[in-house]
Amino acid sequence: MNSDERRQKILNAAIEVLLEKGVAASRMNDFVEASGLSKGGVYHHFDSKEDLLIGVLEHFLNEHFAMIQLELEPDRSAYEQLDRLLHAHESMMLELGKYIQLFIDFLSHSPFLPRFQEMMRKQYEMFHSQLVCIIRLGIQRKEFLPSTNPEAIAAGLMGVFDGVSIALMISPEKIDFPNFAIESAMAMVNGIRIS
Amino acid sequence: MNSDERRQKILNAAIEVLLEKGVAASRMNDFVEASGLSKGGVYHHFDSKEDLLIGVLEHFLNEHFAMIQLELEPDRSAYEQLDRLLHAHESMMLELGKYIQLFIDFLSHSPFLPRFQEMMRKQYEMFHSQLVCIIRLGIQRKEFLPSTNPEAIAAGLMGVFDGVSIALMISPEKIDFPNFAIESAMAMVNGIRIS
Amino acid sequence: MNSDERRQKILNAAIEVLLEKGVAASRMNDFVEASGLSKGGVYHHFDSKEDLLIGVLEHFLNEHFAMIQLELEPDRSAYEQLDRLLHAHESMMLELGKYIQLFIDFLSHSPFLPRFQEMMRKQYEMFHSQLVCIIRLGIQRKEFLPSTNPEAIAAGLMGVFDGVSIALMISPEKIDFPNFAIESAMAMVNGIRIS
Amino acid sequence: MNSDERRQKILNAAIEVLLEKGVAASRMNDFVEASGLSKGGVYHHFDSKEDLLIGVLEHFLNEHFAMIQLELEPDRSAYEQLDRLLHAHESMMLELGKYIQLFIDFLSHSPFLPRFQEMMRKQYEMFHSQLVCIIRLGIQRKEFLPSTNPEAIAAGLMGVFDGVSIALMISPEKIDFPNFAIESAMAMVNGIRIS
DNA sequence: TATGAATGAGTTTTCATTCAT
DNA sequence: AATGAATGAAAACTCATTCAT
Numbered sequence: 003m004n005s006d007e008r009r010q011k012i013l014n015a016a017i018e019v020l021l022e023k024g025v026a027a028s029r030m031n032d033f034v035e036a037s038g039l040s041k042g043g044v045y046h047h048f049d050s051k052e053d054l055l056i057g058v059l060e061h062f063l064n065e066h067f068a069m070i071q072l073e074l075e076p077d078r079s080a081y082e083q084l085d086r087l088l089h090a091h092e093s094m095m096l097e098l099g100k101y102i103q104l105f106i107d108f109l110s111h112s113p114f115l116p117r118f119q120e121m122m123r124k125q126y127e128m129f130h131s132q133l134v135c136i137i138r139l140g141i142q143r144k145e146f147l148p149s150t151n152p153e154a155i156a157a158g159l160m161g162v163f164d165g166v167s168i169a170l171m172i173s174p175e176k177i178d179f180p181n182f183a184i185e186s187a188m189a190m191v192n193g194i195r196i197s
Numbered sequence: 198m199n200s201d202e203r204r205q206k207i208l209n210a211a212i213e214v215l216l217e218k219g220v221a222a223s224r225m226n227d228f229v230e231a232s233g234l235s236k237g238g239v240y241h242h243f244d245s246k247e248d249l250l251i252g253v254l255e256h257f258l259n260e261h262f263a264m265i266q267l268e269l270e271p272d273r274s275a276y277e278q279l280d281r282l283l284h285a286h287e288s289m290m291l292e293l294g295k296y297i298q299l300f301i302d303f304l305s306h307s308p309f310l311p312r313f314q315e316m317m318r319k320q321y322e323m324f325h326s327q328l329v330c331i332i333r334l335g336i337q338r339k340e341f342l343p344s345t346n347p348e349a350i351a352a353g354l355m356g357v358f359d360g361v362s363i364a365l366m367i368s369p370e371k372i373d374f375p376n377f378a379i380e381s382a383m384a385m386v387n388g389i390r391i392s
Numbered sequence: 393m394n395s396d397e398r399r400q401k402i403l404n405a406a407i408e409v410l411l412e413k414g415v416a417a418s419r420m421n422d423f424v425e426a427s428g429l430s431k432g433g434v435y436h437h438f439d440s441k442e443d444l445l446i447g448v449l450e451h452f453l454n455e456h457f458a459m460i461q462l463e464l465e466p467d468r469s470a471y472e473q474l475d476r477l478l479h480a481h482e483s484m485m486l487e488l489g490k491y492i493q494l495f496i497d498f499l500s501h502s503p504f505l506p507r508f509q510e511m512m513r514k515q516y517e518m519f520h521s522q523l524v525c526i527i528r529l530g531i532q533r534k535e536f537l538p539s540t541n542p543e544a545i546a547a548g549l550m551g552v553f554d555g556v557s558i559a560l561m562i563s564p565e566k567i568d569f570p571n572f573a574i575e576s577a578m579a580m581v582n583g584i585r586i587s
Numbered sequence: 588m589n590s591d592e593r594r595q596k597i598l599n600a601a602i603e604v605l606l607e608k609g610v611a612a613s614r615m616n617d618f619v620e621a622s623g624l625s626k627g628g629v630y631h632h633f634d635s636k637e638d639l640l641i642g643v644l645e646h647f648l649n650e651h652f653a654m655i656q657l658e659l660e661p662d663r664s665a666y667e668q669l670d671r672l673l674h675a676h677e678s679m680m681l682e683l684g685k686y687i688q689l690f691i692d693f694l695s696h697s698p699f700l701p702r703f704q705e706m707m708r709k710q711y712e713m714f715h716s717q718l719v720c721i722i723r724l725g726i727q728r729k730e731f732l733p734s735t736n737p738e739a740i741a742a743g744l745m746g747v748f749d750g751v752s753i754a755l756m757i758s759p760e761k762i763d764f765p766n767f768a769i770e771s772a773m774a775m776v777n778g779i780r781i782s
Numbered sequence: 783t784a785t786g787a788a789t790g791a792g793t794t795t796t797c798a799t800t801c802a803t
Numbered sequence: 804a805a806t807g808a809a810t811g812a813a814a815a816c817t818c819a820t821t822c823a824t
Binding site for chain 1: 218304308309314317318325349353366371377378381387392
């Protein structure tokens with residue numbers, strides 16, 4: 003097993019641990035045990051616990067967000083594009099719901115870990131700007147109200163997913179994720195639509 | 198200075214520390230130093246670190262959420278009620294934006310602090326059920342589409358605020374909080390409205 | 393026992409350890425055990441192992457060098473002053489011989505511990521400049537050869553003690569310390585004397 | 588590159604590391620990196636870290652002391668022999684001054700490395716006994732005072748070089764090495780001379 | 783009420799050495 | 804001969820909490 007494969011194995015094992023115990027309660031020992039290696043073995047691949055956590059976040063973002071291909075589809079209406087986007091990833095969202103605790107964990111550490119901060123920001127801004135494009139297109143095409151603020155709605159569409167998944171953590175039995183998020187997001191899109 | 202004032206002083210000092218270092222990196226010693234008391238002094242007022250953190254959360258919720266008086270105003274239309282609600286607390290939201298990091302921090306620790314979990318849940322569900330009432334009223338009064346899922350929209354309206362304030366943490370210079378949240382929420386309300 | 397007394401106790405215990413095991417082989421645990429406190433107790437008084445070692449060096453220098461009162465005695469001849477100086481501290485030198493390993497240990501670490509370096513330098517230069525004064529006096533008074541380099545001889549007189557005590561470490565059964573050093577130093581003084 | 592050349596290369600690299608970081612702070616990894624080989628490669632040539640350090644010391648002693656040919660020159664006076672000896676190796680001493688830190692480092696570790704101890708002792712005693720011979724000769728020939736203790740003066744002459752080079756480590760800008768040592772040593776020789 | 787020295791189990795990290803390839 | 808991933812015992816250090824004063 004080469005060095006890179008081993009790194010991936012350690013990271014995957016670490017994610018299991020983090021999902022079960024959370025960032026705050028996860029010990030280096032837990033990662034070591036889960037990896038099947040010895041302490042020194044893990045430290046051979048990661049210089050410190052922080053280094054390992056950053057590796058996990060990178061791995062995590064690559065794994066779960068890379069798949070979202072936001073491609074502009076000029077032939078379709080803006081409305082249709084948003085509709086497809088919001089519904090297409092339902093299964094992925096469901097999957098992501100499992101990781102929301104982990105995501106929140108990372109988020110809560112990010113102000114104190116500049117590299118986290120940066121990775122999160124990049125990911126967020128890429129998404130946001132693509133949504134803004136679609137909404138702008140809709141305004142041009144008179145599908146959406148001219149008074150629409152594309153940045154606000156893009157942030158709102160993204161936020162509604164984060165916000166509802168947080169609600170899922172707080173009150174799981176009252177929240178049907180991702181359906182509540184999709185429904186709310188569609189209401190938001192309808193709210194800017196010229197009918 | 199009486200016992201209660203002393204408690205408040207400790208809590209305020211602790212909030213400063215938490216905002217600066219985050220929950221994960223804040224040590225009992227930090228709270229002690231910030232409070233100006235001695236270790237024993239702080240432990241006299243709070244039995245444990247967890248106890249102090251819960252005190253902070255309580256203090257925080259009292260200070261910032263107590264003011265939100267969600268009273269049903271039967272004379273107004275449901276739309277008007279939501280509109281007023283979303284706009285009324287703009288300044289408070291702005292204030293809350295500063296604490297979003299702390300909120301997220303508490304949230305990320307809540308699975309391991311059952312008392313947190315419970316407080317968060319109670320606060321959330323109270324809010325949520327009141328929004329559901331207003332939306333149901335709107336449906337009854339034919340203001341809102343009969344196909345509307347009140348639970349989903351209520352979760353969406355709340356989520357959009359949490360979600361956009363999270364975006365504020367991630368990418369502060371792109372997010373105009375709380376305006377983006379208000380605008381998105383209003384779009385969502387418009388999206389379920391019968392025009 | 394107040395904080396300062398406790399510090400001294402820890403330092404004394406640490407010196408015992410260092411004499412027995414040397415700097416390189418002494419573990420924080422050894423200092424902890426010798427101190428009679430717990431790990432945390434020692435760390436309460438010293439922030440790190442390095443901090444403790446620096447404390448030991450300070451304590452050591454204060455204890456063993458502070459006593460050497462090099463006072464110029466203008467009534468005596470320079471020769472007499474040096475003679476008395478070299479012989480007066482015989483018992484102390486004998487005592488110091490026991491610490492030579494420790495001294496060498498500290499010395500060998502000093503290039504990498506700036507605070508060590510600085511303390512050593514200060515001590516050394518104070519001594520050296522006082523010897524230089526006495527020798528200069530002797531030259532003025534025609535006791536010593538005018539060609540004498542006071543800085544060189546001062547360094548030589550000090551060096552002979554360090555050098556012979558090092559020899560004591562290397563080859564203890566061949567070296568009679570401090571007598572060899574005193575005898576050599578006296579020969580050196582005689583070598584610059586106008587007979 | 589054959590095995591012996593490879594050994595030398597490793598040793599030279601190790602000396603660089605030791606001069607920069609000191610014995611205490613030098614890790615096997617540092618030697619490995621500096622050597623340009625891999626861990627296994629270095630371990631192929633040296634069984635252990637101690638083995639490598641001993642190799643360095645041997646290399647060092649061979650390189651720098653082997654050249655000192657202390658040969659009794661019966662035709663010359665004892666004084667002349669000592670004078671020539673002390674002055675002859677000035678350039679070598681200057682060179683050695685650069686390594687004094689390393690020498691001290693080895694010395695401080697020697698009590699825990701018996702093989703070091705032994706090498707040091709042998710080297711020292713060989714030197715010392717040769718100086719004793721010359722001084723004894725001088726006494727026999729009435730060049731030196733009959734009251735002279737040859738062992739003491741021999742130790743003193745050697746010690747003055749070690750001692751002044753230590754002073755060089757402590758207070759480099761005040762010490763002119765090896766001149767101060769040579770001057771002091773010559774004063775010592777003059778101090779036992781019958782004029 | 784308040785102090786701050788002390789506790790000690792728990793955590794991260796180090797590093798000489800081994801060994802399969 | 805050489806590689807470098809892996810080992811694991813041992814080291815340094817942390818920190819919530821206690822308790823004598």
